[in-house]
Amino acid sequence: MNPEQKVKEFFKNIDENKVLKLLNYKLIDLANNIDYLSVDEIVKYLSTDVNLVSKILKIVNSPFWGLKYNVTSIKQAIVLLGRDEIKRIIYTSMLIASSDNANLEKEDRLFLLKHSFITAELNRIFYKDVDAYTIFFKNELFLLGLLHDIGKILMLTYIPNLKELIPEFVQNKDITLEREKLGLDHALVGGFFMRIIGYPNYEEVIKNHHSTKVDQSSTIYRLLGLSDLISYLFLTNESSNELIDKLDFEEWPLNEYISINKDKILETISELYMLNIDSLFE
Ligand SMILES: [Fe+2]
Numbered sequence: 001m002n003p004e005q006k007v008k009e010f011f012k013n014i015d016e017n018k019v020l021k022l023l024n025y026k027l028i029d030l031a032n033n034i035d036y037l038s039v040d041e042i043v044k045y046l047s048t049d050v051n052l053v054s055k056i057l058k059i060v061n062s063p064f065w066g067l068k069y070n071v072t073s074i075k076q077a078i079v080l081l082g083r084d085e086i087k088r089i090i091y092t093s094m095l096i097a098s099s100d101n102a103n104l105e106k107e108d109r110l111f112l113l114k115h116s117f118i119t120a121e122l123n124r125i126f127y128k129d130v131d132a133y134t135i136f137f138k139n140e141l142f143l144l145g146l147l148h149d150i151g152k153i154l155m156l157t158y159i160p161n162l163k164e165l166i167p168e169f170v171q172n173k174d175i176t177l178e179r180e181k182l183g184l185d186h187a188l189v190g191g192f193f194m195r196i197i198g199y200p201n202y203e204e205v206i207k208n209h210h211s212t213k214v215d216q217s218s219t220i221y222r223l224l225g226l227s228d229l230i231s232y233l234f235l236t237n238e239s240s241n242e243l244i245d246k247l248d249f250e251e252w253p254l255n256e257y258i259s260i261n262k263d264k265i266l267e268t269i270s271e272l273y274m275l276n277i278d279s280l281f282e
């Protein structure tokens with residue numbers, strides 16, 4: 001059975017309703033259209049899910065945003081932070097909720113969520129240095145970064161003995177082990193999942209985010225590859241100098257479409273060090 005068939009089998013063994021419930025993808029539409037909705041409409045929609053509201057307020061009140069006083073309602077949060085920030089918060093709360101049933105130790109969960117969030121932030125920050133002809137828009141690049149490893153969450157939720165099979169699964173950057181042990185990998189699972197929930201334009205990019213066979217000149221692969229790698233190095237290295245040393249500029253991924261240079265990367269990383277990212281997910 002080839003990996004694609006294995007992925008189909010993986011999904012066949014899970015109740016489709018459960019698959020669709022993993023990610024509250026209706027929130028993607030809500031967040032994407034947030035500029036066209038009134039504050040009351042946004043509040044009304046979000047308020048139907050108490051769990052979601054508490055997740056959103058927890059993020060809003062985390063030291064990451066540095067607000068001076070406690071925010072107690074969605075309406076107040078929108079007024080204080082504005083729609084762009086709320087959009088990112090909604091996406092992030094959706095990702096956090098998707099990991100609720102994953103079989104994850106506290107430390108691994110924090111790693112996975114932080115890795116996804118930092119990848120998303122880097123995609124967003126680097127956006128203006130990327131050729132405008134990319135098919136993704138700025139908020140979609142954030143979402144793409146946030147969801148690029150959603151396959152890991154799916155596998156951690158539905159493969160019960162995953163931890164025994166691949167103890168290093170969460171922090172492992174190489175998919176060969178997954179292919180060897182399971183016949184499939186999180187990139188394929190994640191890409192297939194995006195198609196199931198109705199976001200096919202994310203499918204190919206997520207499917208190929210560890211592949212070296214894709215068209216290397218494609219801006220979007222390079223951007224996601226760069227953000228993914230920096231995020232990974234950021235979480236596994238002690239200092240920004242060490243990180244830069246490990247970032248191979250020969251291999252990655254600056255081309256004529258992405259004008260991100262070493263200084264820009266260093267500047268971005270030092271900003272990341274100052275943010276309290278842990279507080280978003282604890
Ligand atoms: Fe990945």
Ligand SMILES: [Fe+2]
Nearest residue numbers: 115148149228
């Ligand atoms: Fe990743």
